[in-house]
Amino acid sequence: MVVDAAATVGIDIPVYCYHQALGPLGACRICLVEIEKMPKLMTACTTAATDGMVVHTQSQAAEKGRRGILEFLLINHPLDCPICDKGGECFLQDYVFQYGAGQARFEEAKIQRHKEYPVSPYILVDQERCVLCQRCVRFMGEYVGEEELLMDGRGVHTVITNVPGIPLTSPFSGNVIDLCPVGALLSEPYHYRARPWNIEREDTYCSQCPVGCSSSVTGRDGQVVRLEGRPTPGQWGWLCDHGRFTYDFGAHPTRLTEARLDGEPVTVGRAAQVLGQRLAAVVREHGPDAVAVLTGGSHTVEDHYALRRFADEVLGGSRAGLVKPVEADLPLALLGTFAELDQSDTVLLLGTDPYESAPVVHLALRENVRRRGLVVKALGDRHLLRDTLAGEEWVVEPGGMAAALAAATAGVSEHPDARLAAEGLAPADESLVRLGQALMEPGALTVLWDGREQDLAPALVALARARGEHPTRVLPTFGPRNWLAAARVGIPTDYETSRRILMDAADGRIQVLLLWGADPVRDFPDGDLAARALERCPEVYFGGVFPPDGAELLAGVLPTAAWAEEAGTYVNMEGRLQTGRGAASAPGQARPTRNILQAVARAYGTPLRKLDEWDPYEGTVDDRLVLPPLEGSVRPVSPPPAAESGFRLISGLEVALTHDPSEVAARTKEDRPARMHPADLADLGLLTGSGPVELSSGDRSFRVGVRGDPRIPRGRVFVPRGLRGVPINRLGGIAVAVRAVEEVASR
Amino acid sequence: MLEALKGIASGMKTTLSMLKEPRDTYPYPEKRRELAPRYRGKHMLAVDEDGHELCVGCGLCEAVCPAHAIRVVAAGAEGDRTVSWTERYAVDYEVDLIRCIFCGMCEEACPTNAVRLTPFNELAAYDRRDMIAKKDELLAPPVRR
Numbered sequence: 030m031v032v033d034a035a036a037t038v039g040i041d042i043p044v045y046c047y048h049q050a051l052g053p054l055g056a057c058r059i060c061l062v063e064i065e066k067m068p069k070l071m072t073a074c075t076t077a078a079t080d081g082m083v084v085h086t087q088s089q090a091a092e093k094g095r096r097g098i099l100e101f102l103l104i105n106h107p108l109d110c111p112i113c114d115k116g117g118e119c120f121l122q123d124y125v126f127q128y129g130a131g132q133a134r135f136e137e138a139k140i141q142r143h144k145e146y147p148v149s150p151y152i153l154v155d156q157e158r159c160v161l162c163q164r165c166v167r168f169m170g171e172y173v174g175e176e177e178l179l180m181d182g183r184g185v186h187t188v189i190t191n192v193p194g195i196p197l198t199s200p201f202s203g204n205v206i207d208l209c210p211v212g213a214l215l216s217e218p219y220h221y222r223a224r225p226w227n228i229e230r231e232d233t234y235c236s237q238c239p240v241g242c243s244s245s246v247t248g249r250d251g252q253v254v255r256l257e258g259r260p261t262p263g264q265w266g267w268l269c270d271h272g273r274f275t276y277d278f279g280a281h282p283t284r285l286t287e288a289r290l291d292g293e294p295v296t297v298g299r300a301a302q303v304l305g306q307r308l309a310a311v312v313r314e315h316g317p318d319a320v321a322v323l324t325g326g327s328h329t330v331e332d333h334y335a336l337r338r339f340a341d342e343v344l345g346g347s348r349a350g351l352v353k354p355v356e357a358d359l360p361l362a363l364l365g366t367f368a369e370l371d372q373s374d375t376v377l378l379l380g381t382d383p384y385e386s387a388p389v390v391h392l393a394l395r396e397n398v399r400r401r402g403l404v405v406k407a408l409g410d411r412h413l414l415r416d417t418l419a420g421e422e423w424v425v426e427p428g429g430m431a432a433a434l435a436a437a438t439a440g441v442s443e444h445p446d447a448r449l450a451a452e453g454l455a456p457a458d459e460s461l462v463r464l465g466q467a468l469m470e471p472g473a474l475t476v477l478w479d480g481r482e483q484d485l486a487p488a489l490v491a492l493a494r495a496r497g498e499h500p501t502r503v504l505p506t507f508g509p510r511n512w513l514a515a516a517r518v519g520i521p522t523d524y525e526t527s528r529r530i531l532m533d534a535a536d537g538r539i540q541v542l543l544l545w546g547a548d549p550v551r552d553f554p555d556g557d558l559a560a561r562a563l564e565r566c567p568e569v570y571f572g573g574v575f576p577p578d579g580a581e582l583l584a585g586v587l588p589t590a591a592w593a594e595e596a597g598t599y600v601n602m603e604g605r606l607q608t609g610r611g612a613a614s615a616p617g618q619a620r621p622t623r624n625i626l627q628a629v630a631r632a633y634g635t636p637l638r639k640l641d642e643w644d645p646y647e648g649t650v651d652d653r654l655v656l657p658p659l660e661g662s663v664r665p666v667s668p669p670p671a672a673e674s675g676f677r678l679i680s681g682l683e684v685a686l687t688h689d690p691s692e693v694a695a696r697t698k699e700d701r702p703a704r705m706h707p708a709d710l711a712d713l714g715l716l717t718g719s720g721p722v723e724l725s726s727g728d729r730s731f732r733v734g735v736r737g738d739p740r741i742p743r744g745r746v747f748v749p750r751g752l753r754g755v756p757i758n759r760l761g762g763i764a765v766a767v768r769a770v771e772e773v774a775s776r
Numbered sequence: 777m778l779e780a781l782k783g784i785a786s787g788m789k790t791t792l793s794m795l796k797e798p799r800d801t802y803p804y805p806e807k808r809r810e811l812a813p814r815y816r817g818k819h820m821l822a823v824d825e826d827g828h829e830l831c832v833g834c835g836l837c838e839a840v841c842p843a844h845a846i847r848v849v850a851a852g853a854e855g856d857r858t859v860s861w862t863e864r865y866a867v868d869y870e871v872d873l874i875r876c877i878f879c880g881m882c883e884e885a886c887p888t889n890a891v892r893l894t895p896f897n898e899l900a901a902y903d904r905r906d907m908i909a910k911k912d913e914l915l916a917p918p919v920r921r
Contacts, residue, residue: 111834111887112864145863221850221864226839250849 046162047074115212149197159213174417233609241601248612269388278689286617305632325546326509329597332622350527355480362659365502374472381479429669431484441465442495450491480507534562548577556758701734820917830890833866837882
């Protein structure tokens with residue numbers, strides 16, 4: 030299009046309705062340009078640029094055309110810039126200033142419409158300010174595929190509205206706030222909060238899931254008040270509402286803001302001093318193996334670097350590990366990128382529904398399907414495809430994904446590794462052979478995987494080797510959000526290392542356990558082991574932003590600074606580094622991890638030297654981690670667990686529920702996290718389609734709110750991992766009894 | 777000795793001759809200087825005849841202030857309890873009168889004519905914190921006695 034061609038050479042043509050991701054429409058007419066040999070002014074956003082075309086963007090005719098269009102747009106536009114949140118960052122203001130007439134000629138009364146009425150808990154619509162560019166309607170309807178915003182009325186009475194009585198529920202609805210070029214769609218939490226000139230707006234990343242979307246954070250008076258998407262080359266800058274509206278987590282009432290020793294509040298300096306002296310005494314007496322560090326993978330790369338050096342140099346070689354909510358390890362050699370996803374011919378969703386676990390990736394998949402016919406396959410223990418993402422899916426028994434993948438690969442490929450992985454498994458049936466054929470198609474394959482089922486790692490390696498020179502890439506949708514930072518600095522990220530550390534702690538071989546942002550009781554797949562470790566270990570210290578489960582067992586707590594309170598680097602699920610800057614100040618005594626660890630190291634007697642001179646980007650290529658080559662042998666995948674009667678528990682990761690506690694995002698937080706087939710719910714007597722149930726296995730049980738979802742196969746109950754008060758990692762086993770109960774315990 | 781007396785006499789001559797001249801100073805506070813009608817002194821926030829504040833908290837005064845003396849925090853009215861003539865109003869409006877250079881650009885920038893500089897210029901306090909004029913203070917414009 031002419032407007033894009035002009036942009037590449039730095040010529041700015043005003044646009045409202047046009048957005049590259051949405052394609053041309055030509056609704057607003059503000060982009061009028063004069064093209065030689067064309068009799069009338071043309072819209073630059075709907076005219077394809079061709080060879081030899083001569084376009085005048087500043088000619089008298091073009092300027093007159095733009096001025097006229099702006100005058101039309103302003104006929105019914107209210108003069109309420111002083112109270113409009115968009116004032117100062119509004120394209121209507123800017124263009125009227127630049128191209129518009131100084132005086133209005135329209136003297137009749139302006140049409141009055143709804144002002145600032147909510148279409149969702151987060152979004153306000155001001156119909157008077159709307160220029161009817163339809164960006165929002167097309168984004169929701171075409172791009173996201175959830176038609177929740179629509180145009181109502183005809184001619185001058187046309188308005189943007191929701192379906193009457195039905196608020197927007199899409200997790201992508203917040204993007205219309207960024208898309209709106211004028212002040213018609215406003216963020217309710219940001220309403221009247223600040224103006225563009227009295228804020229700190231800094232480039233950052235979204236910290237709520239491993240996608241790490243580029244964004245801009247807005248701070249005012251030391252508090253974060255807004256998060257916006259920020260387009261970067263190759264990315265449109267979309268955010269999901271879970272990330273966009275969780276920006277206030279740093280100010281949440283449960284946030285740690287003071288240090289504690291044995292339950293008593295102390296200063297951070299005092300706590301660091303005591304911890305340092307304590308560690309020195311323990312290491313002197315029992316050696317460095319009596320201390321272990323577990324990171325929760327939510328701190329920055331710089332913090333992880335300090336943590337690793339603290340373990341290596343100060344403690345003299347103590348073990349460090351990562352607590353993640355899944356049991357499997359991704360062979361890092363297979364780590365893919367979003368650019369590779371955009372080039373892939375086939376995508377396999379492996380146990381993960383990106384709409385829930387990495388929402389913005391769902392948008393990328395949908396765009397690829399619409400734009401170039403990306404083929405989507407899904408293999409999981411529940412239905413992973415949705416109305417907005419079509420493809421072919423295979424639903425297997427719980428715990429059977431690895432066996433199905435290995436058998437499907439071996440059913441089509443003769444590669445020795447594929448054979449080895451499928452050793453002892455039942456041969457692929459017709460349907461699995463079809464899956465194998467789809468996966469063995471030449472061209473690039475990207476797998477989205479949520480890290481459940483340990484045996485999927487060898488199955489994926491076998492698949493990659495069987496595919497030979499055709500690239501096979503894996504994008505891990507599991508958290509913790511910055512777990513690859515641990516990989517960047519050399520902290521082991523595998524399940525086995527952290528399990529050993531917790532076993533040793535549970536057996537009393539570890540005297541001091543240092544948890545840095547880690548919440549093993551809630552997150553670690555073996556919750557019982559983690560709980561035992563915390564109980565048996567004589568001293569457990571915690572550094573982080575929110576208190577972990579089992580906080581009463583902690584010997585000491587150190588509050589650390591959170592995202593947007595300090596500059597820091599983040600590694601997202603494709604291994605790409607991104608640095609975010611701070612826009613707010615840490616509350617209370619919370620301090621950057623580096624400062625706390627340095628204070629502990631001084632008290633220990635071994636200060637860390639040259640901590641700030643390390644560059645997280647050193648040795649990266651294109652800001653991305655350098656991956657090791659794919660090595661190692663493939664082990665046979667164990668057969669799927671025998672089918673049992675009764676309900677079976679399946680799980681997964683859901684950003685909507687596992688994001689940081691936030692008062693803003695709590696407006697739409699689901700309080701019935703578990704899901705079952707509606708028919709199963711009816712069988713349980715929950716005829717309203719939702720309600721509290723008790724899940725039990727052996728002598729363990731807990732209560733959880735459940736809602737109906739036809740995408741969960743019958744006889745299964747889906748409970749997301751990592752939720753506070755929903756300890757599915759302590760239930761043990763996948764066979765559960767489900768019983769409807771009167772009321773649910775607080776989540 | 778004589779030289780010194782001569783010097784004093786010459787000095788005193790100038791001093792004594794000035795006694796007859798009109799005075800440039802005022803015996804403040806008994807007598808006060810007449811100020812120009814558009815003299816720019818302390819700020820006020822205007823209220824319309826219904827008692828609604830004119831200020832909508834747009835923050836343009838804050839943006840234009842060359843001395844960064846103004847701080848505005850806006851909010852939306854809760855329910856029907858409108859404070860200003862529209863839904864948005866200023867919760868906090870502070871002028872740091874020590875920083876202020878009384879240039880009047882806030883008055884000029886104000887789209888609702890809410891901020892005005894009054895001719896009140898008696899700005900003194902024992903504590904510098906008292907020199908930060910809060911909203912209540914600005915809504916009750918001081919009158920020069």
